Amino acid sequence: MSGTVIEVEGLTKRYGDNHAVAGIDLSVPRGEVFSFLGPNGAGKSTAVEILEGFRTRSGGDVSVLGEDPGRAGRVWRSRIGIVWQKETMVPKMPVREVVRHFAGYYPRALGSDEVLEMVGLSEKAASLPDALSGGQRRRLDVALGIVGRPELLFLDEPTTGFDPRARREFWDLIQGLARQGTTIVLTTHYLEEAEFLADRVCVIANGRIRAVDAPGQLGGRASAQATVSWTEDGRRHERRTDTPTRLVAELSARIPGEIPELSVHRPTLEDIYLDMIQDDQAHEEVAV
Numbered sequence: 421m422s423g424t425v426i427e428v429e430g431l432t433k434r435y436g437d438n439h440a441v442a443g444i445d446l447s448v449p450r451g452e453v454f455s456f457l458g459p460n461g462a463g464k465s466t467a468v469e470i471l472e473g474f475r476t477r478s479g480g481d482v483s484v485l486g487e488d489p490g491r492a493g494r495v496w497r498s499r500i501g502i503v504w505q506k507e508t509m510v511p512k513m514p515v516r517e518v519v520r521h522f523a524g525y526y527p528r529a530l531g532s533d534e535v536l537e538m539v540g541l542s543e544k545a546a547s548l549p550d551a552l553s554g555g556q557r558r559r560l561d562v563a564l565g566i567v568g569r570p571e572l573l574f575l576d577e578p579t580t581g582f583d584p585r586a587r588r589e590f591w592d593l594i595q596g597l598a599r600q601g602t603t604i605v606l607t608t609h610y611l612e613e614a615e616f617l618a619d620r621v622c623v624i625a626n627g628r629i630r631a632v633d634a635p636g637q638l639g640g641r642a643s644a645q646a647t648v649s650w651t652e653d654g655r656r657h658e659r660r661t662d663t664p665t666r667l668v669a670e671l672s673a674r675i676p677g678e679i680p681e682l683s684v685h686r687p688t689l690e691d692i693y694l695d696m697i698q699d700d701q702a703h704e705e706v707a708v
């Protein structure tokens with residue numbers, strides 16, 4: 421199935437005088453990995469919880485899987501998977517039973533052993549949730565998010581506490597789900613996670629969208645100047661240029677052998693993101 425999974429127009433949410441979401445428009449096609457980035461308090465969770473149907477909105481139009489999340493029923497909910505920022509409350513029973521218990525809520529759930537295998541928890545199938553490490557507990561949350569074969573999966577800071585190998589395995593799992601057509605909305609503070617997983621990232625600050633683009637294109641990143649640095653005649657040199665290849669060729673012609681301490685640096689997603697957030701904060705301060 422193709423089409424648009426999430427359509428948002430003019431979404432707002434106020435808490436008293438606080439405009440937590442101040443008018444956002446979004447469109448997420450089926451099968452996309454879409455990531456929200458933004459500083460603490462930017463409005464990400466508020467926006468996502470409105471999409472999930474767990475928070476009311478103050479204004480705007482929202483359609484998720486063809487329905488208004490504020491009014492959708494159980495069948496709609498069974499098509500959605502959620503990994504919350506906080507630990508999912510689970511009964512005190514072995515991990516395999518916990519997964520089986522949650523599977524019972526969905527019409528076409530995966531088998532519990534299959535899910536545990538997918539999240540790398542097979543060895544802990546007989547353990548109680550309390551006996552899992554922080555990262556393993558988080559994997560159980562992920563298992564509960566995907567057990568219903570969701571068409572749309574929300575992941576709110578899913579890899580907090582994962583060791584580097586577990587994080588990489590989790591990324592592979594998410595890529596696999598996306599390849600099979602699952603649409604994924606990821607909220608993360610790990611920029612390398614967004615860069616690895618997301619087709620598009622959406623930077624939110626102060627309740628407004630600052631930019632939406634592919635991670636490699638965000639904020640003109642692809643065409644941003646490179647910084648070339650090297651050591652010559654015992655001194656460190658640094659130059660910003662649109663044509664780093666030409667500069668390196670010139671250096672190579674001038675300096676015999678390897679160019680000492682040569683590096684070519686283009687802005688990372690983090691560089692671009694931090695600039696964007698800083699700009700935004702500066703604007704807010706001027707506006708106040």
Ligand SMILES: Nc1ncnc2c1ncn2[C@@H]1O[C@H](COP(=O)(O)OP(=O)(O)OP(=O)(O)O)[C@@H](O)[C@H]1O
Pocket residue numbers: 435438440458459460461462463464465466467
């Ligand atoms: N239930 C609530 N009542 C009042 N204000 C709230 C409530 N929930 C959130 N807010 C406020 O709305 C704003 C946005 O909060 P939100 O939780 O959406 O941010 P966030 O981008 O998800 O932050 P984080 O990265 O810290 O999770 C903040 O100013 C927050 O204090």
